[in-house]
Amino acid sequence: EGRYLLGIDTSCDDTGVGIVRVQNGKPEVLANALWSQKVHRQYGGVMPEVASREHVERIDAILEDALSQAGIPLSTISAVAATRGPGLVGALLVGLTYGKGLAQGLGVSFYAMHHLEGHIQAAVSEHPDLPFPHLALVVSGGHTHLFKVNAPGQYELVGATRDDAAGEAFDKVARMLGLGYPGGPAISKAAERGDPAGVALPRPLLGQKGFDFSFSGLKTACMLAVKSGVNADDLAASFQSRVVESLVQTTKRAARALGLKHVVVSGGVAANQALRTAFKQSGLKSHFPPMHLNTDNGAMIALAAVKNVLAGDVGNDWEAEAEAYLP
Ligand code: KG4
Numbered sequence: 278e279g280r281y282l283l284g285i286d287t288s289c290d291d292t293g294v295g296i297v298r299v300q301n302g303k304p305e306v307l308a309n310a311l312w313s314q315k316v317h318r319q320y321g322g323v324m325p326e327v328a329s330r331e332h333v334e335r336i337d338a339i340l341e342d343a344l345s346q347a348g349i350p351l352s353t354i355s356a357v358a359a360t361r362g363p364g365l366v367g368a369l370l371v372g373l374t375y376g377k378g379l380a381q382g383l384g385v386s387f388y389a390m391h392h393l394e395g396h397i398q399a400a401v402s403e404h405p406d407l408p409f410p411h412l413a414l415v416v417s418g419g420h421t422h423l424f425k426v427n428a429p430g431q432y433e434l435v436g437a438t439r440d441d442a443a444g445e446a447f448d449k450v451a452r453m454l455g456l457g458y459p460g461g462p463a464i465s466k467a468a469e470r471g472d473p474a475g476v477a478l479p480r481p482l483l484g485q486k487g488f489d490f491s492f493s494g495l496k497t498a499c500m501l502a503v504k505s506g507v508n509a510d511d512l513a514a515s516f517q518s519r520v521v522e523s524l525v526q527t528t529k530r531a532a533r534a535l536g537l538k539h540v541v542v543s544g545g546v547a548a549n550q551a552l553r554t555a556f557k558q559s560g561l562k563s564h565f566p567p568m569h570l571n572t573d574n575g576a577m578i579a580l581a582a583v584k585n586v587l588a589g590d591v592g593n594d595w596e597a598e599a600e601a602y603l604p
């Protein structure tokens with residue numbers, strides 16, 4: 278028994294449907310079905326119109342997948358949550374509209390969720406006893422945001438990237454090296470063979486007082502290094518170590534300034550092993566999502582809605598629209 282929440286994310290190039298059971302106030306991920314679109318590889322980046330069309334074509338099958346992973350019929354679902362933004366508007370619209378239709382058809386509540394809250398909750402749900410306030414670092418292809426989380430659902434922005442997101446930088450440097458898309462996994466693989474001190478690269482925002490991030494200068498330095506013919510593995514290792522160092526050091530400074538010990542790290546780049554190791558050695562208490570919940574997925578959106586359900590929010594978000602930018 279318990280309540281069964283269905284979560285949908287179609288914010289970018291992954292079609293995700295997850296199912297979470299809430300029992301005695303505790304969430305458990307029962308299913309996390311995902312279609313990671315492959316068509317974008319030939320372009321070296323995500324083509325928005327192509328992404329929307331693929332979501333439309335795949336979402337029925339991904340829902341079926343999720344239900345069979347969970348071993349429940351659709352009629353068991355007691356609430357539906359979908360991402361309203363931020364993301365690609367056309368892509369978001371598919372999952373949001375699909376979710377509303379599903380909830381209407383089932384006669385259940387509908388929650389429109391913030392994508393970043395999904396990433397954060399993917400990490401938090403594994404650590405239900407995490408004290409408040411704590412820090413949350415979201416590092417993905419579209420975001421590099423550091424929040425102070427004061428209470429469930431209460432986020433205060435502490436720092437953000439001034440230009441490229443960390444994952445975007447991984448993707449761009451991978452493209453320079455001809456490693457394909459998405460670039461994060463390819464760079465980290467090449468980095469294992471390279472020397473992190475092999476290529477001299479700048480330290481982003483060294484000496485700043487605030488807690489922002491910047492990766493475009495690093496990206497430009499990588500481009501110049503590629504043109505001068507450095508070893509690709511060394512460049513990958515050197516670039517990765519600069520990104521990791523910048524993320525960990527800035528988070529550490531923020532933690533010290535705010536008097537906090539715990540940080541949850543999530544988003545696609547949280548899959549990076551070097552980043553995980555550096556955080557473990559940082560002196561902070563760091564918490565990561567399970568590996569299958571790092572990148573975009575539907576389960577994290579259901580997890581984000583758990584607090585709404587537990588707080589007695591009836592879930593009447595029928596008017597919610599897809600938003601490319603959402604504060
Ligand atoms: O969270 P996500 O799936 O999508 C967004 O909301 O953006 O993150 C995707 C990003 C991509 O930029 C990808 O290159 C990066 O996460 N990524 C990684 C790794 N795996 C995925 N970056 C570094 N190391 C990885 N192992």
Ligand code: ZN
Pocket residue numbers: 392396417418544545572573
């Ligand atoms: Zn994401």
